Structures are given as C-alpha cells and as structure tokens.
Amino acid sequence: MVTVRKVRIEYKRNPLGIDVQKPRISWQLQSDRRGTAQQAYQIQVSVEDTFQLVLWNTQKVDSEDNLHIPYEGPELVARTRYFVRVRIWDEQGQVSPWSEIGHWETALLAAGDWEAQWITPAEDHLNRQEEAAFLLRKEFEVRPQIRSARIYSTALGVYELHLNGTRVSEDRLSPGWTSYSHRLQYQTYDVTGLLNDGANAVGMALANGWYKGNLAWDGRSNIYGDRRAGLLQLEIRYEDGSRQVISTDETWSSATGPVVYAEIYHGETYDARLEISGWSEAGSPSGSWGTVETLAPPAAVLKAQESEPVQVVSEIKPVELIHTPSGETVIDFGQNMVGWVAFRVTGEAGTTVTLHHAEVLDGEGNFYTENLRSAKQQIRYICKGGQEERYEPHFTFQGFRYVKVEGYTGELRLDAFTGRVVHSAMEQTGKFECSNPLLNQLQSNIVWGQKGNFLDVPTDCPQRDERLGWTGDAQVFIRTAAFNMEVASFFTKWLRDLQADQAEDGAVPFVVPNVLDGYSSAAWGDAAVICPWNLYVCYGDRRILQEQFASMKAWVEYIRRQGDNEYLWNTGFHFGDWLGLDAKENSYIGATPTDLIATAFYAYSTQLVSKAAEVLGLEEEARKYKELHSRISEHFHLEFVTPNHRLAAPTQTAHVLALMFGLVEGPAKERTAATLAKMIEDNKYHLTTGFVGTPYLCLALSENGYHETAAKLVTQTSYPSWLYSITKGATTIWEHWDGIKEDGSFWSKDMNSYNHYAYGSIGDWLYRVLAGLDAAEDRPGYKRILLKPQPSEEFEYASAELESMYGPIRSSWRRDSESLTMAVEIEIPANTTAQVTLPEAAADRVMEGGTLLSQTEGINSVRQLGSAVVFEAGSGKYSFSYPLAARLAEQTV
Missing domain, CATH: 1.50.10.10 (Glycosyltransferase)
Known part of the structure; x- marks a missing residue:
C-alpha cells in the first residue's frame, strides 16, 4: 500500500505563525513497490481536525505533482489554525489512506492586526546608549478556561522572552538579521501552557544585536537606529469565545539587569549580583523599575518568521585541558564551532570568570587571537556567591575551538564546561x-x-x-x-x-x-x-x-x-x-x-x-x-x-x-x-x-x-x-x-x-x-534524478545520500580492483524517476539482485553508450553488480 507522509507547508512541519496568503503544500509518498508514481491527489483543508466542515476540497486532481501545491481556498483569516490532509491515487489507480493530519497557523496578516506599540525605556529613566540589556515587563490578570494563547513579538535589537519566570522559546538572537530598513521579522509563540489563572507577568530582555550594535571592522554602531525597542502582543482566547489582548504600551516598566554588556563581536558581561529575582513573574520584583515610552513605528514592514530560527542545535564536550607554554589555562573542544560555552562555577561574590575564545593555538602551543582583529569574543561572568552557579551567554556568539579561562576558582573540571552549537535550525539532509x-x-x-x-x-x-x-x-x-x-x-x-x-x-x-x-x-x-x-x-x-x-x-x-x-x-x-x-x-x-x-x-x-x-x-x-x-x-x-x-x-x-x-x-x-x-x-x-x-x-x-x-x-x-x-x-x-x-x-x-x-x-x-547524485534542470527538485557515479583509481568506493523533497535518494559505488568488478546501489524515491549511468559496463553483463538488467522490474530503455550503460529507472532500491570493462576486454583477448 502507498502511504502519504511528511506533509509540509512552506517547507515546514506544522508551522506556527506564517503570513503567506497562499501557502504551498508538499508531501512524500512511501512505498516498497518499485515504480510507484502518483496519478492524482486530493487535498482537504479545514479549521477543525475532524474535517466535519471542509473549507477547501480539491476533489480528485489528475496530477503527478506533490510539491508546492498552493492553497486555493477561501481567503485565510489571521490568527487561525488550518488543518490539512492529503491522499493520492497511484499509477495503478489505487487510492491511499488519508495522511496524518498536518496544520499551519496564520499570524497577523495585516498591519491593522497589530494593537501593540513599540516601547523603550523612558529617556529620563535609562540612557538610550546604556550598554546593559534592557528588561521590559508587564503584569496582567487572566481568567480561567483558556483555550489558546499566542505571543507575537519582535524587537529593534535582539530579545529573549519570558512568561511567569519561564523562557518562552528555545529561539536565540531573535528576530534575526534582515534588511531592517525594509523588513523586520516577528515571531509567534504558543504560550497556552505557561499562563496561570489570576496574576501573570511577561518580560522581554533586549540587547543591541545587529540592529544597534557594532558591525564590520570600522567600529560602526547604530547603523539601523540608536534606540532599542520591543513590540509584543499577547492574545488569549477563552472557551466562551472571548478574546483578551495584552500588548506593549506605556503601562510597561523597564530596568536593567545582570547582562551589563552584550555585543555580537565582543561578547557579554553578566553580573549575577544584579539578577532580579522574579523579574518576569507576578509580584514586586527588586531593582529600580521605571517607565517606558512609545516610539513611532519603524519604516520596515513586519513579516512573520520566514527562515528557521537560530537555536542551540547540539552540544560538544571538551576533549582536553591544556596548560600552554606561556602559562595559560585552555580548554580544547576538539572542533572549531560556533555558539558559546555553558559552564558551572562556585566562587565568592564578585569573583570574575573570563572566557576568551580562539580558533587555533600558535606554533608554540599558545593561545592565539590576532586573527580576530578587533573582535574581543570575551565572556565575563561575575559570581553572586554562595552556591554553584550556572551560566551561558544570551546575546552574543563566538567562533572557537579553544577557550582560555581566567579567574576560575577551585579545580577546573572539564565536565563543568559544555560547548553549545548554535545555528539556524535547518534539517541536515x-x-x-x-x-x-x-x-x-x-x-x-x-x-x-x-x-x-x-x-x-x-x-x-x-x-x-x-x-x-x-x-x-x-x-x-x-x-x-x-x-x-x-x-x-x-x-x-x-x-x-x-x-x-x-x-x-x-x-x-x-x-x-x-x-x-x-x-x-x-x-x-x-x-x-x-x-x-x-x-x-x-x-x-x-x-x-x-x-x-x-x-x-x-x-x-x-x-x-x-x-x-x-x-x-x-x-x-x-x-x-x-x-x-x-x-x-x-x-x-x-x-x-x-x-x-x-x-x-x-x-x-x-x-x-x-x-x-x-x-x-x-x-x-x-x-x-x-x-x-x-x-x-x-x-x-x-x-x-x-x-x-x-x-x-x-x-x-x-x-x-x-x-x-x-x-x-x-x-x-x-x-x-x-x-x-x-x-x-x-x-x-x-x-x-x-x-x-x-x-x-x-x-x-x-x-x-x-x-x-x-x-x-x-x-x-x-x-x-x-x-x-x-x-x-x-x-x-x-x-x-x-x-x-x-x-x-x-x-x-x-x-x-x-x-x-x-x-x-x-x-x-x-x-x-x-558519487553521481544530481538533479535534472528540466524536472527540478529531483523529480527526475541523474544517477551517474564516476569512479576513480584514487577511490575504492563513494556514497552520497540526500533527503530530497520527494524522499531519500542514494547513489553508492564500490570498485574491487582485484576482481575488476563494480557494485552500484541506488535508491529512488516514490513519484520520481532516474536516468542511471553505470560506468565501465556492458549491458548484457549487468545483474540486479541476481537478475539480468534487461529483465529487472522497474528498469527500461536500456542503452549501451560507449563503455557505459544508460537506462531509466522507477522508484525503489536497486543493487547492481557487473564485471568492469577492463575485465571483459581481458576475457575477449
């Protein structure tokens, strides 16, 4: 049976908060049968996961297309979840079961959907050039019986979002870097499970980032603007159909906290003694809180998140503790990486631990940073004292393999340090x-x-x-x-x-x-x-x-x-x-x-x-x-x-x-x-x-x-x-x-x-x-695959795999120089075809799983072109073996 899997909308699985007016739907087919192809499809879209009321029904569409099918139903409504399911008819006319139900959720689709105002600390409270990260907060009341809650947020700068003392998302350095004069991304977060009946509080921490911070080698700052600001709209829907909106306005409060310095290139200084307990929780947090003021909206058009967010994607443990010839204490992570170091430390209040980051050691084995030019790549953590403390940076990132540690108290143990690998959260394919x-x-x-x-x-x-x-x-x-x-x-x-x-x-x-x-x-x-x-x-x-x-x-x-x-x-x-x-x-x-x-x-x-x-x-x-x-x-x-x-x-x-x-x-x-x-x-x-x-x-x-x-x-x-x-x-x-x-x-x-x-x-x-894995331009996206391994005397084997939009593709060859034989394995996803070229082969000597090539299921149009065999193949897995042309020539002689 053919099944439909991996239903995606705009390349994503169940995206939350998109503003594409006609989002495109794609899916894969899964089948163990060779030559599986799609003859027709049917898509249904509903605002209910039961599909009792279908909003858009394509009926049966005769088409082999299963990528980028645009939604053509009634105009989408902002802040709405749409459910989608797909089924197909295969080349034999058999209909598949419905796919698993996928969904997408629209964000704010028009400028008028925004009720929030841009806010920043009032000038008479905090200097706009203050290096410390700003903290913005708001308390509010919530009634029982919440059905759903979403935050739509962005910043002039980079921000972290907290709700009732909990970080809202694993996204980092949001809203990312765009051409801020023209375009600014905003993010959508599902916070339904973070709200409490009664008193709540939301907080935004805000740093310079790419918007206001130092960029390029000439020390320029404030390239896009000289004031950090935040924009947030929390929308709560209740079971009775009513709606509550909490948004940034003059009623918010502002302060600075423990992040006293943060720059993309230069690093971060965190003074744990300045932490404000409960700053994003309901109640009366400590610290000197002042007012905020609103700003005129920037010229940039607000766009829902388009690319994958930046996240911590993996972790690396250190491999060696080095004491360099010049007396430095250096941690080797064994891999040049990008992100930052999370660590644990115990020290008296005021103890400062400093981390310097570098890619290489010099010829004598000492820490080397001259190639960083003016970038400091320095993290400073100031202890509050009393117990073990844990820290990782918030608003910066480093490129490094080696970390020089200064000021660390007690025994420096490698297990107290972890490299956090950070990049856009793209699927490895x-x-x-x-x-x-x-x-x-x-x-x-x-x-x-x-x-x-x-x-x-x-x-x-x-x-x-x-x-x-x-x-x-x-x-x-x-x-x-x-x-x-x-x-x-x-x-x-x-x-x-x-x-x-x-x-x-x-x-x-x-x-x-x-x-x-x-x-x-x-x-x-x-x-x-x-x-x-x-x-x-x-x-x-x-x-x-x-x-x-x-x-x-x-x-x-x-x-x-x-x-x-x-x-x-x-x-x-x-x-x-x-x-x-x-x-x-x-x-x-x-x-x-x-x-x-x-x-x-x-x-x-x-x-x-x-x-x-x-x-x-x-x-x-x-x-x-x-x-x-x-x-x-x-x-x-x-x-x-x-x-x-x-x-x-x-x-x-x-x-x-x-x-x-x-x-x-x-x-x-x-x-x-x-x-x-x-x-x-x-x-x-x-x-x-x-x-x-x-x-x-x-x-x-x-x-x-x-x-x-x-x-x-x-x-x-x-x-x-x-x-x-x-x-x-x-x-x-x-x-x-x-x-x-x-x-x-x-x-x-x-x-x-x-x-x-x-x-x-x-x-x-x-x-x-x-490895020989390529796409044909006339049928792009690997709808038609070109599988043409090109062995060399320099290699015994090579293999490539790709998770394409249609599914997994594989091209692998192994050459046995002693027996002068070749083995080639390929995989072609359902609803695609491939032109396969077997090098140094004779058509009548190629076997596939014990069967002659000419008699193999899924293979057609076999041709001998010089010393290569070329043929068309339908979907499926194939394993070919044959004597190399050199061996055949010897036997002929």
Missing part, C-alpha cells in the same frame, strides 16, 4: 563518504563550516569583526549547502533582503544585509541570479523565481549599461579571483583579468535569466536574454580567445570559467580543457585558484574528460590543496589555503579565518560527480 578518510574529514569540515556560518544569514566567517553576508561566498556555496542541509527557507529569506537592498539601478551590494558602501562586483552581485536558480533546481521552487525575477533581470541590465560595449563588462571594481594564489605580491586579487571574470559571469547570469523566464512562461523575455547571452558569448570569444583557440589569460581560473559557462566550443573547448588539465599536472596536481575558480575547478575537469586529474587534485595533501588543512588539524574550512604554513607560522593576521566555507564548495563535486 545530505551525507557523503568515501574510501579516503581525509576526504571524509573534509566533508565533516564542510558541514561544520556551514553550521558555523549559516546563523540567520550566510556569513563569510563567524569569529572576527566581520561576520557579514558576503554575496560571493553565498553563491559559490549554495549548491553544496543544499546537499548538506535543507536551505530553501534560509535562502528565500536572505534573497528577499538582497532584493530589498538592491539599488534602483540594479546594483547588488557586496554584503546582504547591506552594512558596507560597496556594490556590484562580478561573481558577488551574481548571487542575485545564481542563488534563486539553484533553489529552483534543488527544490523545484518556481515561486522563488517569480519573486526574484525582477531582481535577477535588474542585475543583468545593470551590467549591460556598464562601459561602452553592452556585450562586455570591462569597467568598475571587481574582487576578481579573490585570494587566488597567482596574485601579485601584496595583492588579494588573483592574476585572472577581472574583465574576463566579469564578462564570463555576465554571460552566465544572462543565460540563467533566460532559463528562468522560460520556466515562468515569459516567452519574450526568454528570447531577449537568450539572444543577449549569444552576443555576450561571441564578444567573449573575440576578446579572450585567439584565432588558434588559445585562451588569452594563462590562469587556471580563466580556463575553468570558460569551460563551465560554455564560452568555448569545438577546438577551443578541447584546447581549453587540455590546457587546464596540463596546468594542474605540471603543477604536480596543485591548484592556484581563488574564490571564483575553485568552486568549478573539479567540475570543469570531470565534465571535459579529465576526471582522474580532478580526483588526483582532490586527494592531494600537500600545499596548496583541500586536504592540506586536514593534515594541519583543521576541523572547518579555511579562508586561505595556507592559513597555517608548513613551518607552523600563520598567514597575515589581517584576514585569516579558520572557518570560511567558500572553498567547501568542492562538496558539490563530491556529491554530483564522484
């Missing part, structure tokens, strides 16, 4: 492993780099005085990111901020949200096009193209207006092949000409805009940009390719981009590929690429007949290579290939992050090429 243990560590490093830098925005690094949403880093990594984790909501939110911060002329900022002054470098601004296209390919999300198409087109038109030739981009500032190893002395920009890079990305983005227009049914736009792409390609060839088919720029990156973006064809393509491979081989299988060339390097080699060259490059361990950092003990991806040099010294302290995910984009090659 991908897994890769192979026969090379160093490469498995690289995969771990890639995932940890993503965890550390996907903290509400895709940041470049999580430790120094930067931590910004660099557009170039995001676009080169997005495809790898979408394998490792479910990033659709995360990037959807970020792309909305990119569009909000995009200039009227189409220029795209270097960072999003934009807190710098720079715009429009090639490969950085192209995130406006590359990111939405990849979300479409990976998740089948057509709406992201609809939302972002104006932004995508505006970026291409911006480029088109630059310079005196609309088909070349040869003007303006560009980061070029950032940190390329072929850069001139004292330069961060690689040797590849920036106009070549800019024109190549211009061509690529134009091609993607044309594809997006075609998907959206915009035929004229598709034709227009297809023609523009053709002209750009022609001019690229005239400008950068000689009559003898030689690429004018003798760099690895130039050759990589020309190949990957289809800018050379025929003899020029052959020569470019051969030259690239020779560059790698002549350099003893080392790369010289930077941020622009590295993501595509191995893809370009493998796709153009030099797969073994790519494999040798990936498994290289000496500098410069991906695995060099592994030999130096790295547990995340480095910003520089030689962040730690052979002699133990460091690259420049000015820019040397040890958690910088851009070079982790090699994960894309590991998944899509080596």
Whole structure:
C-alpha cells in the first residue's frame, strides 16, 4: 500500500505563525513497490481536525505533482489554525489512506492586526546608549478556561522572552538579521501552557544585536537606529469565545539587569549580583523599575518568521585541558564551532570568570587571537556567591575551538564546561563518504563550516569583526549547502533582503544585509541570479523565481549599461579571483583579468535569466536574454580567445570559467580543457585558484574528460590543496589555503579565518560527480534524478545520500580492483524517476539482485553508450553488480 507522509507547508512541519496568503503544500509518498508514481491527489483543508466542515476540497486532481501545491481556498483569516490532509491515487489507480493530519497557523496578516506599540525605556529613566540589556515587563490578570494563547513579538535589537519566570522559546538572537530598513521579522509563540489563572507577568530582555550594535571592522554602531525597542502582543482566547489582548504600551516598566554588556563581536558581561529575582513573574520584583515610552513605528514592514530560527542545535564536550607554554589555562573542544560555552562555577561574590575564545593555538602551543582583529569574543561572568552557579551567554556568539579561562576558582573540571552549537535550525539532509578518510574529514569540515556560518544569514566567517553576508561566498556555496542541509527557507529569506537592498539601478551590494558602501562586483552581485536558480533546481521552487525575477533581470541590465560595449563588462571594481594564489605580491586579487571574470559571469547570469523566464512562461523575455547571452558569448570569444583557440589569460581560473559557462566550443573547448588539465599536472596536481575558480575547478575537469586529474587534485595533501588543512588539524574550512604554513607560522593576521566555507564548495563535486547524485534542470527538485557515479583509481568506493523533497535518494559505488568488478546501489524515491549511468559496463553483463538488467522490474530503455550503460529507472532500491570493462576486454583477448 502507498502511504502519504511528511506533509509540509512552506517547507515546514506544522508551522506556527506564517503570513503567506497562499501557502504551498508538499508531501512524500512511501512505498516498497518499485515504480510507484502518483496519478492524482486530493487535498482537504479545514479549521477543525475532524474535517466535519471542509473549507477547501480539491476533489480528485489528475496530477503527478506533490510539491508546492498552493492553497486555493477561501481567503485565510489571521490568527487561525488550518488543518490539512492529503491522499493520492497511484499509477495503478489505487487510492491511499488519508495522511496524518498536518496544520499551519496564520499570524497577523495585516498591519491593522497589530494593537501593540513599540516601547523603550523612558529617556529620563535609562540612557538610550546604556550598554546593559534592557528588561521590559508587564503584569496582567487572566481568567480561567483558556483555550489558546499566542505571543507575537519582535524587537529593534535582539530579545529573549519570558512568561511567569519561564523562557518562552528555545529561539536565540531573535528576530534575526534582515534588511531592517525594509523588513523586520516577528515571531509567534504558543504560550497556552505557561499562563496561570489570576496574576501573570511577561518580560522581554533586549540587547543591541545587529540592529544597534557594532558591525564590520570600522567600529560602526547604530547603523539601523540608536534606540532599542520591543513590540509584543499577547492574545488569549477563552472557551466562551472571548478574546483578551495584552500588548506593549506605556503601562510597561523597564530596568536593567545582570547582562551589563552584550555585543555580537565582543561578547557579554553578566553580573549575577544584579539578577532580579522574579523579574518576569507576578509580584514586586527588586531593582529600580521605571517607565517606558512609545516610539513611532519603524519604516520596515513586519513579516512573520520566514527562515528557521537560530537555536542551540547540539552540544560538544571538551576533549582536553591544556596548560600552554606561556602559562595559560585552555580548554580544547576538539572542533572549531560556533555558539558559546555553558559552564558551572562556585566562587565568592564578585569573583570574575573570563572566557576568551580562539580558533587555533600558535606554533608554540599558545593561545592565539590576532586573527580576530578587533573582535574581543570575551565572556565575563561575575559570581553572586554562595552556591554553584550556572551560566551561558544570551546575546552574543563566538567562533572557537579553544577557550582560555581566567579567574576560575577551585579545580577546573572539564565536565563543568559544555560547548553549545548554535545555528539556524535547518534539517541536515545530505551525507557523503568515501574510501579516503581525509576526504571524509573534509566533508565533516564542510558541514561544520556551514553550521558555523549559516546563523540567520550566510556569513563569510563567524569569529572576527566581520561576520557579514558576503554575496560571493553565498553563491559559490549554495549548491553544496543544499546537499548538506535543507536551505530553501534560509535562502528565500536572505534573497528577499538582497532584493530589498538592491539599488534602483540594479546594483547588488557586496554584503546582504547591506552594512558596507560597496556594490556590484562580478561573481558577488551574481548571487542575485545564481542563488534563486539553484533553489529552483534543488527544490523545484518556481515561486522563488517569480519573486526574484525582477531582481535577477535588474542585475543583468545593470551590467549591460556598464562601459561602452553592452556585450562586455570591462569597467568598475571587481574582487576578481579573490585570494587566488597567482596574485601579485601584496595583492588579494588573483592574476585572472577581472574583465574576463566579469564578462564570463555576465554571460552566465544572462543565460540563467533566460532559463528562468522560460520556466515562468515569459516567452519574450526568454528570447531577449537568450539572444543577449549569444552576443555576450561571441564578444567573449573575440576578446579572450585567439584565432588558434588559445585562451588569452594563462590562469587556471580563466580556463575553468570558460569551460563551465560554455564560452568555448569545438577546438577551443578541447584546447581549453587540455590546457587546464596540463596546468594542474605540471603543477604536480596543485591548484592556484581563488574564490571564483575553485568552486568549478573539479567540475570543469570531470565534465571535459579529465576526471582522474580532478580526483588526483582532490586527494592531494600537500600545499596548496583541500586536504592540506586536514593534515594541519583543521576541523572547518579555511579562508586561505595556507592559513597555517608548513613551518607552523600563520598567514597575515589581517584576514585569516579558520572557518570560511567558500572553498567547501568542492562538496558539490563530491556529491554530483564522484558519487553521481544530481538533479535534472528540466524536472527540478529531483523529480527526475541523474544517477551517474564516476569512479576513480584514487577511490575504492563513494556514497552520497540526500533527503530530497520527494524522499531519500542514494547513489553508492564500490570498485574491487582485484576482481575488476563494480557494485552500484541506488535508491529512488516514490513519484520520481532516474536516468542511471553505470560506468565501465556492458549491458548484457549487468545483474540486479541476481537478475539480468534487461529483465529487472522497474528498469527500461536500456542503452549501451560507449563503455557505459544508460537506462531509466522507477522508484525503489536497486543493487547492481557487473564485471568492469577492463575485465571483459581481458576475457575477449
């Protein structure tokens, strides 16, 4: 029997508090039968979980679609829970049982739904520049027989919410970081179980965060505003149908408490002696409480939470206590991570424990923080005394592996310290492993780099005085990111901020949200096009193209207006092949000409805009940009390719981009590929690429007949290579290939992050090429899967798994060099198909579970293409085995 499972609304299971007017419904099918497909579906939506009164009933819809089906029922009402269930008819016409009941709940759908006012401590009570976190509180009475209660809240700053002495949510650093001048997220919390009959109290703790705090390396603060403020609306519904609203207004009180200092970069100081007992409980809390005043609403539009909230996702225990040569006491957590340390301490009142955070130790084994630049990453805890105390930070985060402890009284025991790993709470969806243990560590490093830098925005690094949403880093990594984790909501939110911060002329900022002054470098601004296209390919999300198409087109038109030739981009500032190893002395920009890079990305983005227009049914736009792409390609060839088919720029990156973006064809393509491979081989299988060339390097080699060259490059361990950092003990991806040099010294302290995910984009090659798990663009979201393992002499096996929107996909191969046999295992989720390519195989010698391939259930259209066998497969699990072509050749001889 086919069953329907994992019903999701806007990518989430049972979301609470969304403001999407036509939320999309998706589901998976589960079946042990091969070739299972959906023929039709029926969706029912009700405001009752009994479905006695059905609000929207699609009836039976003949369609194989089971992703992103938009709700088309009556207009949704704010503050309402909607229940949904789905059933399907399979390819045999059999109807499934109804799915488990899912639900979503609407938030506040219009500005008029807000009754709350923005409040902040009165100026005559607390200085607006006060460093301490503000405490805001309100007492209220509640009648018996509560049916439900919701809080809708946000802040100018970051906040924690407490109700009757209990933390309302596990969310951290809410409301997250958006383009605050345009958009501000608010959160919805179910607090039904936290209310008491009679007296209650609600409290909000409020710190600077990204809104008002120090951002970037020039020490700027108050970028979005100079006053922290809170907004909260508690709505209580009673069994008799009545409604009570408690919201922020002039009747609230304010004070400061134990968080006397909090900054994202610099850390937090917590004085436990200043704790206010019962500050969020009914009664008369201690402390000096004053009045609040209301503020005019900010210009930003309030939006319900779009991405996953930041949460403590896991914990790490320390692995070693180190006493350094210089006498420091240092805790090693064994993993470069992002979050903070929770600890226990017993000390007299006033005892101060200070934690300093660092990524590495220096060559002599001492604590090293120079690469943090001005970021202090310092936690200070001042004891109240009398008993064991427990503490973890509230309004900051650190990037670290090592923690230097000062002022700790008594014996320092490792079990008193716990690393709390913090990032956006995305589901981990991908897994890769192979026969090379160093490469498995690289995969771990890639995932940890993503965890550390996907903290509400895709940041470049999580430790120094930067931590910004660099557009170039995001676009080169997005495809790898979408394998490792479910990033659709995360990037959807970020792309909305990119569009909000995009200039009227189409220029795209270097960072999003934009807190710098720079715009429009090639490969950085192209995130406006590359990111939405990849979300479409990976998740089948057509709406992201609809939302972002104006932004995508505006970026291409911006480029088109630059310079005196609309088909070349040869003007303006560009980061070029950032940190390329072929850069001139004292330069961060690689040797590849920036106009070549800019024109190549211009061509690529134009091609993607044309594809997006075609998907959206915009035929004229598709034709227009297809023609523009053709002209750009022609001019690229005239400008950068000689009559003898030689690429004018003798760099690895130039050759990589020309190949990957289809800018050379025929003899020029052959020569470019051969030259690239020779560059790698002549350099003893080392790369010289930077941020622009590295993501595509191995893809370009493998796709153009030099797969073994790519494999040798990936498994290289000496500098410069991906695995060099592994030999130096790295547990995340480095910003520089030689962040730690052979002699133990460091690259420049000015820019040397040890958690910088851009070079982790090699994960894309590991998944899509080596393991062979890919999506077809013409049937996106893995509706049609391309399973094409590409073994190499460098590996005995490789395996990739992905929890797609349709369900689990697997591609795994194992090569036995002694017996010259190959084993390939695949898994295809229900309601999808796959094109499978078995390498070095003969069609009449491939067996699946003891049956010849041609007689295997679920397999059709078997073809022999050269030394590979290609066929179509329906859903199910398959296990293939066959002798390699080399063995067959020996037997023939």
